[in-house]
Structure formats: C-alpha cells, structure tokens
Amino acid sequence: MTNLDHGKFTRTTTLFHSLLALDVFFLFFTGYSAMFNDELWWLLALFGGAQGVLAVHRIAGLVLIALTVFWVVMLVIGPGRQGNLREALPDFQADTAAFKQDLAFVFGQAEERHPNARQFAGHSADDVPLLSYIGKGVVWIFTVELVLLMVSGLLIWSKTGLMDVMATKAAAIAFVAFHGILGVIMLMGVMFHIFEHGFHPAFYPVELKAFIPKRDIPHSESEPAADESVTGIERLTLRPSWTWASSLAGVATVIGIVSVLVASIVDSGYPIPSELTVGGGATSLLLTVGVNVGILVLFVGLLLSVYGNVLRARYEAQRHGQTEPTAGHDTTDD
Amino acid sequence: MTDATSVRRDDRGLSETTAVLISAVVGILVALGSLVVVQGFGVFYETLNRVGPTVDAGGVGTEWVAGASEPMLALVIKLLHVADLLMGLFILLMLFVHWGAFRRIAERMQPAADRPTATDGWTTPSEDDANRGDAG
Numbered sequence: 365m366t367n368l369d370h371g372k373f374t375r376t377t378t379l380f381h382s383l384l385a386l387d388v389f390f391l392f393f394t395g396y397s398a399m400f401n402d403e404l405w406w407l408l409a410l411f412g413g414a415q416g417v418l419a420v421h422r423i424a425g426l427v428l429i430a431l432t433v434f435w436v437v438m439l440v441i442g443p444g445r446q447g448n449l450r451e452a453l454p455d456f457q458a459d460t461a462a463f464k465q466d467l468a469f470v471f472g473q474a475e476e477r478h479p480n481a482r483q484f485a486g487h488s489a490d491d492v493p494l495l496s497y498i499g500k501g502v503v504w505i506f507t508v509e510l511v512l513l514m515v516s517g518l519l520i521w522s523k524t525g526l527m528d529v530m531a532t533k534a535a536a537i538a539f540v541a542f543h544g545i546l547g548v549i550m551l552m553g554v555m556f557h558i559f560e561h562g563f564h565p566a567f568y569p570v571e572l573k574a575f576i577p578k579r580d581i582p583h584s585e586s587e588p589a590a591d592e593s594v595t596g597i598e599r600l601t602l603r604p605s606w607t608w609a610s611s612l613a614g615v616a617t618v619i620g621i622v623s624v625l626v627a628s629i630v631d632s633g634y635p636i637p638s639e640l641t642v643g644g645g646a647t648s649l650l651l652t653v654g655v656n657v658g659i660l661v662l663f664v665g666l667l668l669s670v671y672g673n674v675l676r677a678r679y680e681a682q683r684h685g686q687t688e689p690t691a692g693h694d695t696t697d698d
Numbered sequence: 699m700t701d702a703t704s705v706r707r708d709d710r711g712l713s714e715t716t717a718v719l720i721s722a723v724v725g726i727l728v729a730l731g732s733l734v735v736v737q738g739f740g741v742f743y744e745t746l747n748r749v750g751p752t753v754d755a756g757g758v759g760t761e762w763v764a765g766a767s768e769p770m771l772a773l774v775i776k777l778l779h780v781a782d783l784l785m786g787l788f789i790l791l792m793l794f795v796h797w798g799a800f801r802r803i804a805e806r807m808q809p810a811a812d813r814p815t816a817t818d819g820w821t822t823p824s825e826d827d828a829n830r831g832d833a834g
Contacts, residue, residue: 597806
C-alpha cells in the first residue's frame with residue numbers, strides 16, 4: 365500500500381477521472397497511431413489497421429463528448445460543485461508565487477514547496493488548496509484543448525461533408541491537420557501528468573487520492589513534532605525502487621515529449637500533410653524510437669490508473685473488514 | 699478549508715446521485731445528438747477514400763492529391779506548430795522543476811530499509827532522523 369495523505373475528491377470525481385483517463389488513452393493510442401503511423405505501425409495494427417483504428421477513435425471521441433458534457437452539467441447542478449469551480453479559478457498572485465517558489469525549492473533557495481504547489485499535504489492539509497497551480501493549469505488547458513478537439517473532430521467526422529461546408533478539399537485537409545497538431549499539447553501534458561502523479565516520492569507508484577474518495581480516507585489530526593518539517597514528510601519511508609524508477613520515467617517522459625513534438629512538426633499533420641509526402645512521413649530511426657518511448661509512457665499511465673483502482677478496491681475491502689481505522693500518514697507495506 | 703467535504707454539506711436540494719444521473723443522461727444525449735448531426739454529412743462515403751497505411755507507399759489519407767494548399771489555413775497550421783513548441787518547452791520546464799523537487803523531497807524521507815547505502819549521490823538522513831523511527 366502506498367502513502368495515503370489527505371483525500372481531496374468525491375467518489376464521482378475519482379470515478380470520472382478514471383473513465384476520462386481510459387477514454388483519453390484510447391483516443392491517443394488510436395489518433396496518434398494514425399498520425400505517426402510510420403513510427404507506430406504496430407499500434408495501428410493493434411487497433412484494427414486503417415479502417416479499425418479510426419472507428420475506435422470515433423467511438424472514443426463520442427464517449428469523450430458524453431463525459432465532457434456530463435462533467436459540465438455536474439459542475440452546474442451537482443451539490444457543492446460551483447464552489448469547486450471557484451476553487452479551480454487561477455489565483456494569479458498565489459499561483460505565480462507557487463511557481464517561483466518551486467523554482468527556488470529545486471535550487472535549494474526555499475525550504476518547502478508553496479501550499480499552492482504542494483502535492484503531499486501531510487500536516488499542512490488545511491493550507492493546501494483543492495488544486496495546485498499545476499492542477500489548475502491542467503484543468504484549464506485540457507478544457508480548452510478538449511473543446512477544440514471535439515469541435516474539430518466533429519467537423520472532420522466526414523471529410524466529404526466538411527468539403528460541402530468549407531467548399532474545398534484543401535480546407536478539409538487543413539482541419540484534419542489542426543485536429544492532430546492541437547492534440548500534441550494534450551499528449552505532452554498527459555505524459556507530464558503521469559510523471560507528476562506517478563513518481564512523487566511520497567506517493568510512488570501512484571497518488572491514491574485520485575482513486576480513493578475523500579470520505580474513505582481516515583484523517584489524523586496530530587500536530588507536527590517541533591523538529592518536523594511543515595508536512596512531516598520525513599516520517600515516510602521511501603520505496604527502494606523509487607530512485608531508478610523515477611529517473612527512468614523522467615528520461616522516458618523527456619524523450620517522449622521531445623519526440624512527439626518533433627514528429628508533429630516533421631510530419632506536419634500527417635496523415636494529411638501540408639505537402640504531399642509519398643510513402644508517408646518521417647523515417648528517422650531516432651524519431652521512431654522516441655515516439656515509441658512516448659507511447660510507452662502513456663502505457664505506464666494506463667497501467668498506473670488501473671493499479672490505482674486495484675489498490676482502491678483492496679483498500680475498501682480491508683476497511684470493510686476492519687473495526688479500527690489506521691492513521692492517515694502511516695506507511696504500510698503491500 | 700477548501701476540501702470536497704463541502705459537497706456533502708451542500709443542501710440546495712439536489713443529491714449527488716440525482717445530479718450524476720441527470721448529467722449522465724444529458725451527456726449521452728448530446729453525444730448521440732452530435733453523431734446524428736455529423737452523420738448527415740455522409741460519413742459512409744469517406745471509407746472510399748482510404749487505403750491501408752501498411753500497404754506500399756500508402757497511408758491514411760494518401761488518396762488526397764494535394765496537402766493543405768489554402769495560404770490562410772496553412773498559416774494557421776504553422777501557428778499551431780508554434781503553439782505546440784511553446785507549450786512543449788513550458789511542459790518540459792515544469793517536468794524538470796518537478797523532477798528536481800521530487801529528488802529534494804525524497805532526500806528528506808526515511809531511506810528504504812533494504813537500500814542502506816547511497817550509490818548515486820543519495821543523501822541519507824542524519825543519525826537523529828534515522829533514530830526517530832519509521833512511521834510505517
């Protein structure tokens with residue numbers, strides 16, 4: 365069992381997060397195996413080849429629309445959700461300060477991360493907001509991205525139909541390119557998200573507050589000892605594999621982000637390139653390896669999401685058969 | 699306190715379950731409605747324009763004889779590449795910031811029981827820290 369920390373989210377939110385993640389992974393695997401089909405031929409074959417891959421992509425796209433609209437309606441009518449929406453609004457002063465303090469923390473110029481940046485709350489749970497400055501950025505960037513991707517995705521649902529609307533075939537081609545190039549920001553962002561929440565030393569290998577609802581996590585009200593840090597993180601034990609695993613994941617994430625970025629520029633929206641490239645897009649071996657490493661990072665994310673739910677189920681079963689709850693900060697072994 | 703327990707205390711009348719059900723129905727209806735709209739575009743003609751990307755010199759969309767040739771739309775594609783590049787660099791910066799922060803945080807934690815020695819620049823806690831005991 366990993367470290368629990370304080371819970372933040374309701375059961376609806378945690379289940380929604382898992383479903384959205386699963387759907388977005390399917391959209392990435394299918395969409396980018398079409399766009400980077402020179403590099404990801406195996407993934408394309410895995411999802412049913414040229415015909416099948418786009419059929420799966422369309423089904424996942426419709427599910428994304430349903431999930432997104434579900435969440436928007438929940439934010440409007442769900443009990444207490446409007447307050448949460450206010451919590452997600454950027455606080456430019458505090459969030460900028462959190463970013464600056466993060467930089468200072470990395471270089472040893474600050475003792476703690478800013479409350480608006482802190483992932484492990486520990487004793488400082490009362491100071492830590494619902495979303496960190498990164499969390500807010502993720503929410504808003506993904507919101508804008510998802511809206512643009514859904515609109516452009518619906519527009520290119522039928523190229524022949526789009527040609528009727530846009531008058532030319534070239535315009536339809538451009539919209540396909542928009543769709544693929546726009547998604548690259550999300551693709552890179554999700555790789556970072558996997559690293560951020562899978563490899564925090566206190567939570568590694570998965571941040572369970574994204575899976576276990578707040579109401580199911582016991583809270584310790586103990587005050588920090590005089591010689592402890594603000595969060596009390598020094599009481600936690602680091603898992604033996606964290607050092608090499610986080611280094612490996614960090615390197616893979618950097619390679620993945622750089623590679624999909626370069627590949628998207630080299631291919632310039634392939635399968636519909638800005639200039640017709642006979643024989644496909646990039647053929648660089650390095651780029652092929654890099655893009656595949658990026659996809660590997662996404663597979664790790666999918667695995668961690670499933671693992672988080674397995675841990676949640678196991679935790680719920682343990683709690684069910686237990687009369688006395690354990691303390692929230694304790695580290696227990698699997 | 700900015701936690702999600704406020705959700706439970708809200709008493710505007712609508713329960714979480716009802717809100718979830720209403721939202722789910724609306725979400726599914728909008729998704730199906732959007733499908734009906736785009737189906738009107740004539741989606742089935744599209745399959746005629748596709749070849750298998752694994753065939754020789756073929757790829758999804760290679761039946762198109764020209765790329766995006768509209769100058770305005772080509773410009774938008776270039777702008778999107780610039781947006782990707784800027785966001786990519788920013789995401790990389792955030793990645794390195796978090797990677798560095800995680801290493802600093804890890805230094806404060808109790809070392810793993812079966813990994814007592816530092817082999818890669820690892821800073822082990824002081825004797826006092828070690829004597830304080832393991833929380834788990």
